[in-house]
Amino acid sequence: MRPPAEAIGTLALIVGVIAFLIFVGVEAALVYAIWRYRATRHVAGEPATFERNQRLEIAWTAAPALILAVVFVLTLGTMAEINGAGVAPAMRIAATGHQWWWEFRYGGTKTANELHIPVDTPVDLDLTSVDVIHSFWVPELGPKMDMLPGTTNHLRLLARRAGSYDGQCAEFCGVEHAWMRIRVVVQSQAEFDSWLAAQASPAATGGDGERVFLSSICVSCHAIRGTTAAGTAGPDLTHVASRATIGAGVLPNDIAHMRAWLADPQRFKPGSLMPRVPLADADLDALAAYLGSLR
Amino acid sequence: MTAIPLWVRRPAAERAGWLRTVDHKEIGVLYIGMGVAFFAIGGLEALLLRAQLATPEASLVDPETFDQAFTVHGVTMILLAVVPLLVGFANYMVPLMIGAPDVAFPRLNALSFWLSLVGGIVLYFSFLAGGAPDTGWFSYAPLSERAFAPGTGVDYYIVGLAVNGAGTIIGAINLAVTILLMRCPGMAISRVPLFVWMTLVTSVLILGAYPALTAALVMLLVDRQLGGHFFDPAGGGQAVLWQHLFWFFGHPEVYIMVLPAMGMISEVIPVFSRKPIFGYGFVAGSSVAIAFLSFGVWAHHMFAVGLGDTENAIFSATSMLIAIPTGVKIFNWIATMIGGRLRMTAAMLFAVGFIAMFVIGGLSGVALAVVPIDQAVTDSYFVVAHLHYVLFGGTMLGIFAGTYYWFPKMTGRLLSEGLGRWHFWLTFAGFNLTFLPQHWLGAVGMPRRVFTYAASTGWGPLNLISTIGAAILAVAMVVFFVNLARSIRSGEIAGDDPWDAFTLEWSTTSPPPPENFASIPAVTGRRPLWDRKHPEAREKE
Amino acid sequence: MSETGFIPAERKPPALSISLGSLRAQGPLPLSPKIDRTLLGVAIFIASESVFFLAIVLAYVAYRDSGLATAKANLDVVRTAIFSVALFASSGTMARAARTRSGAWLAATMILGAIFLTGQGSEYARLLGEGIGPGSALFGTTFFTLTGLHGIHVLAGLVALAGLFIANLGRARAVRASAWEAVGFYWHFVDAVWVVVFSVVYLGTFL
DSSP states (O other): OOOHHHHHHHHHHHHHHHHHHHHHHHHHHHHHHHHHHBTTTOOSSOOOOOOOOHHHHHHHHHHHHHHHHHHHHHHHHHHHHHTTTTSOOSEEEEEEEETTEEEEEETTEEEESEEEEETTOOEEEEEEESSSOEEEOOTTTOOOEEEOBTOOEEEEEOOSSOEEEEEEOOSOOSTTGGGOEEEEEEEOHHHHHHHHHHHHSOOOOOSHHHHHHHHSGGGGTOBOBTBSOBOOSSOOOTTGGGSSEETTTTEEOSHHHHHHHHHOHHHHSTTOSOOOOOOOHHHHHHHHHHHHTOO | OOOSOTTTSOOGGGTTHHHHOOOHHHHHHHHHHHHHHHHHHHHHHHHHHHHHHSSTTOOSSOHHHHHHHHHHHHHIIIIIIIHHHHHHHHHHHHHHHTTOSSOSOHHHHHHHHHHHHHHHHHHHHGGGTTOOOOSTTTTOTTTTSTTTOOSSHHHHHHHHHHHHHHHHHHHHHHHHHHHHHOOOTTOOGGGSOHHHHHHHHHHHHHHHHHHHHHHHHHHHHHHHHHOOOTTOGGGTOOHHHHHHHHHHHHHHHHHHHHHHHHHHHHHHHHHHHTSOOTTHHHHHHHHHHHHHHHTTOGGGGOTTSOOOHHHHHHHHHHHHHTHHHHHHHHHHHHHHHTTSOBOOOHHHHHHHHHHHHHHHHHHHHHHHHSHHHHHHHTTBHHHHHHHHHHIIIIIIHHHHHHHHHHHHHHHSBOOOHHHHHHHHHHHHHHHHHHHHHHHHHHHTTOBSSOSOOOGGGOOHHHHHHHHHHHHHHHHHHHHHHHHHHHHHHHOOBOOSOTTOOOSGGGGSOSSOOTTSOSSOOOOSSSOHHHHHHOGGGOOOO | OOTTOOOOTTSOOOTTSOOHHHHHHTOOOOOOOOOOHHHHHHHHHHHHHHHHHHHHHHHHHHTHHHHHHHHHHHOOHHHHHHHHHHHHHHHHHHHHHHHHTOHHHHHHHHHHHHHHHHHHHHHHHHHHHTTOSTTTSHHHHHHHHHHHHHHHHHHHHHHHHHHHHHHHHSOGGGSOHHHHHHHHHHHHHHHHHHHHHIIIIIIHHHO
16 A cells, blocks of 8 residues: 555646646636737737637537546545555554644553654554544645544554654644644654553652652643553643653753743743643752653 | 716715715725725735744744734635625626616615625624634634633624625625616626626525525524534534535635626626627636536535545535636636737736636646545645635736726726736736745645744745735735825726727716616617627627 | 616617617517516525525434434424414415405414414423523524524514504505515515424424
8 A cells, every 4th residue: 555645646746737737728828819919019900709619618618527537537546545445554543632732542552742653554543632623634644634523533644764754733723723733753663662662651750850740730631650640631741751842842852941841831832721830940840850751 | 077986076065975875886886995995904914924924933923813813814805805895896887787777776785785894893893802703714613612712702703794794695685686687678688798697696606605604603603602512512513514504605605706706807808808708608607507516515625524535525526527617717718818909908917817817726726626635735825825816816806907997987087007017017926926835835734824833844935935925915005005096086087988898887977977877778789888889890699 | 767677668768879769670689577676686585594594404404313302302293383373374364465455464464473483482481491492402402593593584574564564554555566575475485484494393303
């Protein structure tokens, strides 16, 4: 099976070439008409009076119809190819849209904002939303698919090259729609397996930072497996430090940025549902360090 | 007979007449004034959006303000600028073109204008009442439900659009009855000018499409104010119902916006080519086909919603089908020009510009009918590019053509051709610079309705080019407004028929007297004034 | 300008226009048909309102299944059928009124229409009393919206009927025939919508 992005790319190229040829042809006819028949050019003679030609009308109705029929057949072909119906997926990942972050669930293992998939493996995403309509879109990996509350949509992913691919939410979902970015990491099967195993394991426990975490309101929204924190309104933080960004792409993920984020998330992502929690400086340092250790 | 329009030098004592007028010409001017004003406001909103997006991670405006700006920009341009401009020209010109003294229901005509305007005012009042709607011009549920849009913005959207829509529906009834029942002797329906044909077809579209929007708005209001569950999945409703209803209105709406403009250039091109329109029957007939088909394509706005391959394929087929009658028109316009004697006046430049830009918009539209391509680029700047090519490159250029053509009839003075050329070329350059790069931005991943974008995306340079284009467009509009203002006061006197035109509106004075015609026109063909001027070359019908 | 839009031949055409005489000399040409403007306007308006109601009905039907149990348990077909008869009968009285231009039959129509609305109101009161309203469950939302919008149209019809009644109190022939027909047309439309709504909501629930 071809990767969906490749199938679409080929079809787009064909349609693009056809469109370009039509564009050139029509615009050339237009320019020709203006140049050849402009009044300043012809001084003698009356303008023509012809005003109908049924054969011509039929011809230039039939020709586009024929071209479109061909394009339609190609469309059906590509649709059948990219929906992955003929090829069973090797794995299913549940993807849920939230305002304004992504929840990914591999069986029982939850993570957020960063999706890992093995290379050369057909993967199906089961897409839904807990609030408004979002849309999962990573252009280099395939088409987009909307995430509607109350229903489940499906999207087939198949990547042939390892690497990091970026995308973002493609259905206006509120004030921070622009900062609902996705990173998809395509890895070898071995690397993927070890990543998934690490994600499935509980967090290392203990320390000052963990104490701060468990004693503030963080626990009402966030979960860290291995502790008592089991909140579901916000992203799962069990392995938050394994991700490249904070806040679905709004900040790079290192301890300094994490500390700034914790001090005032509204400064970086105003309108997001994470409130500003007043914490003492020492507590912020400990918390940032703790979260930075959750690889 | 004086060419200075009476309404320009109307003494103060008579000015209350504007508020109570029931004359179709004055109501037409009111509509056009409304359209021009809201076009300027919508344009300023667009400049704000482009300024914010010129550079990555800019903070010129906060996301809340940006979201209100793009929401109101869309509603303004579509419902408060373009539609009133088109309805305004139709109001003014259709009775003249069919030899009638007014529209069928003059008082209802006034009512429809005031409803349209009040709807717009209600929408804008939201800025003063806690915030404008910020959920996009198509306001998808459940984002537009109380839970996610708790302010009153969306409620003002609902009421404003419903009132404005009522005005438009009433206006459509009026125009349809006028065209069907008030044509002068000899003006069979197969002889009416194409602008009249398009107005008739557009009226039918309005009457079939706007009620669906009204229904959706009522349901949303029930959800928001009475705790209903039409679009609330938790209560058993479905978010997708809103989309079906909205786009059942929304797609015919774009043809409502383009067909009258196509009618305008169907008047301009023959006159400035000195030839009859090629294929009148096919141009008229293809509009009927477009109207019919336009009610069967709505779900091509929903290819990524998950309706399923079968439904998607059906709507893909109908969407490709509708491209055919559209293409037919383009070929007919070019064939009109071939063999003619083209006078490249400002009106003609804009008409030709319409064709050139609409071809691009039409082709990107066909690309979007290809389901997998759409699933890749829908909800991205590719669609923003497409819609602006058809609605600005198409409709607005058509409206500009109509303006340069009919301004003399309405005011008795010509617009400056020199400024008109500046207006055209600045518009052409600015428009393409703004929107051509957006095709690429969409293809590489920039979604719609984002208030900013990460620097790491590399989308900065093309966005900057787009913003520069917008600035050039703004200059073009200033040139246009200067042309309008100057020419109303001191433009060259036009006379009855400055363009040596073909249709009945040019057989009366500029501007026409209140009763439109001093003598009753009688018609024997599609170019009644031409026939009168050239009795030796009578057309055979 | 006469109502039909046809320009009467008595008007003298001045020099600039082709005289009607020479026009006739070219043989008959299709002229604007003699349909009344007001009637055509009302007909087109009704067509437009039909699209509106169709959308609401379709939403009701789309959501019918999830609300069926509630509907079965709470709708009273017999009672509603009774006051529906009043509305259906009012179409008959309206037709009579228009034909005979009778204020009395017009009053009968208004009374029957008011009976219908009162019945509808009592149905609403009963349902609301049982905790079923637009906000309660999906059935409540769709039921109240569909029947409520219809009720608003009936009310608007009553206002039109009242206007006609008052105008008719003056000189009996002061009200144009087309006005009677137009209001009658609208009233029949409102009745027809109720036929659809009653069938879909009440009969559709129990049959």
